[in-house]
Amino acid sequence: MLTAGPSKIARLVKGVAVVFNVEKCKVMHIGGTNQNYRYHINQKELEVVEEKKDLGVLITYDLKASQQCTAACNKANRVLRMMNRTVVYKSKKVLLNLYKSSVRPRVEYCTPLWSPCYQKDKTLIGRPL
DSSP, rough: OGGHHHHHHHHHHHHHTOOOGGGGOOOOOOOTTTOOOEEEEEEEEEEESEEEEEEEEEEETTOOHHHHHHHHHHHHHHHHHHHHHHHHOHHHHHHHHHHHIIHHHHHHTTTTHHOSSSHHHHHHHSOOO
């Protein structure tokens, strides 16, 4: 029975003497046929969320990557604007090295995980920043 899962985890962790912070636990119901059960740990109901950020990747209840693509492009654009304001010597070589080391990693971080599947997301990621 799936609804007993969180309580079992809490009992197992208690036996190992590890602190288990119930306030940080969240539930995300994924899928259209999900019955949206309420989950409890130590008689406390877990909060239901529609999106959660973990290791810098935004995961939504519908598992679409649109918000993650937008967030990644916004971060990259902020870095580009900061470079434009602060870099004095703007040779092609310097800008290319800055782009490869500072901007591109922000767009490509965990891309295999949240791989964009919609054309609008692909053009957003692929357009020149």
